Amino acid sequence: MIIYVADLKSGMVLAADVKGSNGRLLLPAGTSLNEQHLRVLNIWGVSEAEIDVQGTDSTVGEEESVDPLLLEKADKHADGLFIYADMGHEPMPTLKEACVKKYVELLSLNEDLPRLPQIPEGRFEVPASPAFESVSAFLDSGVKLSSFPDIYYKIMDALDDPSSTSNTLADIISKDSGLCAKLLSLVNSPLYGFNKPVDSLSRAVSLVGTQGLSQLALGVTVMNSFQGFDGKYFSMSDFWKHSLSCGVFCRILSSQIPGTSQDNCFLVGMLHDLGRLIMLQLAPEESTLSFQLAKSQGFSLDLAERVVFGFDHCQLAGELFEIWNFPPALTEAVVGHHGHGKDVLLESAICSVGDTMAVAMQEGSNGSGFVKAPYIGAWDSLGLPSSALATALLKARRQIDDILTIFGG
Secondary structure, three states: OEEEHHHOOOOOEEOOOEEOOOOOEEEOOOOEOOHHHHHHHHHOOOOEEEEOOOOOOOOOOOOOOOOHHHHHHHHHHHHHHOOOOOOOOOOHHHHHHHHHHHHHHHHHOOOOOOOOOOOOOOOOOOOOOOOOOOHHHHHOOOOOOOOOOHHHHHHHHHHHOOOOOHHHHHHHHHOOHHHHHHHHHHHOOOOOOOOOOOOOHHHHHHHHOHHHHHHHHHHHHHHHHOOOOOOOOOOHHHHHHHHHHHHHHHHHHHOOOOOOOHHHHHHHHHHOOHHHHHHHHHOHHHHHHHHHHHHHHOOOHHHHHHHHHOOOHHHHHHHHHHHOOOOHHHHHHHHOOOOOOOOOOHHHHHHHHHHHHHHHOOOOOOOOOOOOOOOOOHHHHHOOOHHHHHHHHHHHHHHHHHHHHHOOO
């Protein structure tokens, strides 16, 4: 019987060998799993294993008793986080259950629960008309947009040039020591789980691929270009923690969905809210009102943006990404991550779910803090069972911690 990693228990017996993504044998068939084995499977990114039902004690997997007082407190805390969430949509019940489990663990260790987002006091009127006629009008209002360093354009040229080799890209990136160091750290992190250290850029490109490393380099370059800003509803560190965490969740979900690129999904998740950051930097008053409306009236934040601005952060990202010459597939995936548009990509659905997971796990902040369900149909389009979400949450723990360390979070 195939079981997702999140559902594996100590005492279960493997019916088949378990191998890593690189083909390395991790655990042989016949192994009786213990806690150390389960940690190994999570570290190496294994999503499922075949279990010998007949060889496993029938009592294995029975739920341990939980202090009902801790469970009640944890459940009440989760209610506050999911107050605006439509629990009739998958995978919301599974996601809330994971939050409650996390809170019970924290309480059992006498640790504080994460702070819940607060509903602002006062009455916030919905404006009679939006502040701008269109995204173009907003961009034509005299705003100054960040410019990227020259290496960004060289990376983009490499992405567009089918003749680019691993040595070409390695040579471009090596000119920026900071970028080079971060990329090597990422490649050596649990994000990839290589069993041997990768000590050169050319080796990294050969393992990850020209396209994959170019996408990572693009994400790091963009992130480095937007630093040093803190707003009322989230700090820059909170913003990038949320964005990177979303990227990790997207990458893990992508690993379970044939035909999707894990590196591209990581980049989509990493940059999905960049339009919101631009809005906050260039129009702080309108952005603050959209946050207040979303929190006080239960709007989704993208809807509040459309009411206040006349457009949302997805639409703004679409025009900005074209100006910056971002890859079209990246642009289309980011623009559609709230389900808007004619043909919404599968990568957009992955991002919608990953975004919800990051908010639910309170990894950083997207400005609202309250959990909203992915857009209707997003989860179903992934074709995954609800247990896959629990597996992704477990696998993401170490990856997120390590990546935040790389970026100084």
